[in-house]
Amino acid sequence: MVTNYYVSVFVIYMLFVFGLGIYLSRWVKSEGDYWVANRQLNGFVGGCSIAATQMSAGSVIGSVGLWYGIGWAWIWVWPLISVGYIIAVELVGRKMQRLGYYTIPDYLEARFGSNVPRAIAAAVITISFIAYIGAQTMAAGYIFRTLFGWPFVGGAIFFTGIYIAYTILGGMFAVAYTDMVQVIVMSIGGMIAVPIILDQVGGLTMLNAVVHSFKSSMVGLGMPPFKLFGFFIVFGLFSMSAPQLLIRIVTVKDFRQARIAVWWATLFNILIITGFAAIGVGCRALFPELASWDLASPTVASSVLPPLLGGLLLSALLAAMMSTTDSLLLTAGSAVAHDIYAKMINPEATEKQKLFIGRVASLLVGVIPFVLIFTPYFKGALIQFIVASSVALAASTFFGPIIIGLTWKRATKQGCIWAMILGFVADAIWLLLKKPFGIHEVLVGLSVSLLALVIISYNTPETPREQLEIIWTKKELDEAGIGS
Amino acid sequence: MTIFGFYPSIWVYWVFHMAVVIVYGIYILTRPDTDYADDV
Numbered sequence A: 001m002v003t004n005y006y007v008s009v010f011v012i013y014m015l016f017v018f019g020l021g022i023y024l025s026r027w028v029k030s031e032g033d034y035w036v037a038n039r040q041l042n043g044f045v046g047g048c049s050i051a052a053t054q055m056s057a058g059s060v061i062g063s064v065g066l067w068y069g070i071g072w073a074w075i076w077v078w079p080l081i082s083v084g085y086i087i088a089v090e091l092v093g094r095k096m097q098r099l100g101y102y103t104i105p106d107y108l109e110a111r112f113g114s115n116v117p118r119a120i121a122a123a124v125i126t127i128s129f130i131a132y133i134g135a136q137t138m139a140a141g142y143i144f145r146t147l148f149g150w151p152f153v154g155g156a157i158f159f160t161g162i163y164i165a166y167t168i169l170g171g172m173f174a175v176a177y178t179d180m181v182q183v184i185v186m187s188i189g190g191m192i193a194v195p196i197i198l199d200q201v202g203g204l205t206m207l208n209a210v211v212h213s214f215k216s217s218m219v220g221l222g223m224p225p226f227k228l229f230g231f232f233i234v235f236g237l238f239s240m241s242a243p244q245l246l247i248r249i250v251t252v253k254d255f256r257q258a259r260i261a262v263w264w265a266t267l268f269n270i271l272i273i274t275g276f277a278a279i280g281v282g283c284r285a286l287f288p289e290l291a292s293w294d295l296a297s298p299t300v301a302s303s304v305l306p307p308l309l310g311g312l313l314l315s316a317l318l319a320a321m322m323s324t325t326d327s328l329l330l331t332a333g334s335a336v337a338h339d340i341y342a343k344m345i346n347p348e349a350t351e352k353q354k355l356f357i358g359r360v361a362s363l364l365v366g367v368i369p370f371v372l373i374f375t376p377y378f379k380g381a382l383i384q385f386i387v388a389s390s391v392a393l394a395a396s397t398f399f400g401p402i403i404i405g406l407t408w409k410r411a412t413k414q415g416c417i418w419a420m421i422l423g424f425v426a427d428a429i430w431l432l433l434k435k436p437f438g439i440h441e442v443l444v445g446l447s448v449s450l451l452a453l454v455i456i457s458y459n460t461p462e463t464p465r466e467q468l469e470i471i472w473t474k475k476e477l478d479e480a481g482i483g484s
Numbered sequence B: 001m002t003i004f005g006f007y008p009s010i011w012v013y014w015v016f017h018m019a020v021v022i023v024y025g026i027y028i029l030t031r032p033d034t035d036y037a038d039d040v
Helices: A004-027 A031-039 A043-054 A058-069 A074-076 A078-097 A106-113 A117-146 A154-203 A204-214 A225-241 A255-284 A293-303 A306-347 A351-372 A383-404 A413-430 A441-458 A474-479 B008-029 B033-039
Strands: none
Touching: A004 A154, A004 A306, A031 A078, A031 A154, A031 A306, A031 A351, A031 A413, A043 A074, A043 A154, A043 A255, A043 A306, A058 A074, A058 A117, A058 A225, A058 A255, A058 A293, A058 A306, A074 A078, A074 A225, A074 A255, A074 B008, A078 A106, A078 A225, A078 A255, A078 A383, A106 A383, A106 A413, A117 A255, A117 A293, A117 A306, A117 A413, A154 A204, A154 A255, A154 A293, A154 A306, A154 A351, A204 A255, A204 A441, A225 A441, A255 A293, A255 B008, A255 B033, A293 A306, A293 B008, A306 A351, A351 A474, A383 A413
């Protein structure tokens, strides 16, 4: 357990983030303010928000644990995440900016002219994000228990209470600006630990020599290339199609700022991941016999760094979890309040009613995972793999309809609907079968989804031109030879 | 061959990831204003 110095730094940081979120709540006057910050963010804030949303408990606890356990190889998961942002913004960013909708299901309805894709997307977002939020909440409970000696439940309640409070009051403004603070803390917290660890071990070459003596693969690929490639694909595809990341494209002022946001996000990826990878591998050299890989980053914070920096690193760990969870909460809340309530149940709702329901929905999707983490599904699993299963479900469901659907004019409503349903079901079944032949479930889910999209689209009537005109300009449709 | 104790499979990571940032940064900086003309 850590001393009061660590706790003081950590508590001050938490109160600062909480206060910032509450302060920003005064900017929220409408549904547009709440879900997409009135589309007023600049590229830097948007980029911080993308990076902060990507970095979760899976990164700072789970990934650091994997760097501790298998060595540097896990770092290869990240480049495709950065490339994924770029592909997404270049393929669909311009259209998303032009239309300026609040949620990804909004785009699906506009593209395919039916509220069925909207309803399916909203349901999948809600289900998979509840699992994802649960993983973050669980990680927070473990950290508070390990470091502060708090009961698991107490830590989870504290964490849940703070992020729910600022998110439901400040909406996307609070989420984006607290994300900006949190990504800066993560970068500083991660990078500042590196020279201290290297100093203790005797330098980078010595660190690698030490972990090489444990297992030579720790300074090389570290796991079967096929398995690593599976994770590479999972996270890369998810960064291209994750609703909570894609919607960031709409929160910035224009398409130029969307590109700039993606550039900042890729830069922060490198900074943060390099720091946390060194923390994981360095921890293996200093503490080779930890009871669990997931203890690597808390151990470095409490046993290697001086109190102020240790407190900063602890804050960075919680920052990663909160900045992801608040975005998930907002996205899942928007699926319930905007996509289901405001668009399907009560289209006549006033702005005030929509805002109120948005906040209630956000509250509910924050509280439900807190209850679910006490069920058997969450107990005993490494956090990284809980996160990986929920991101895989979302990637299998959304990649085809969103990324392909917004770029391929021949995709049809029926193709989109079945791509989502079959992608989700195939992924879930493969996961429940415990990944036969060692093939990652997302490769199965995605293959099924894309096949369904292509085969069914070619066997159903083309989408009418007037529907396509919502997404594409008349010039683009004329050039593609699509008649009226 | 190792550099600072890394096998190539690891140090190539930083080369690749930094290249992504640099190349995309140059791409954004060199976009003409006309590239954004139809976005309003």
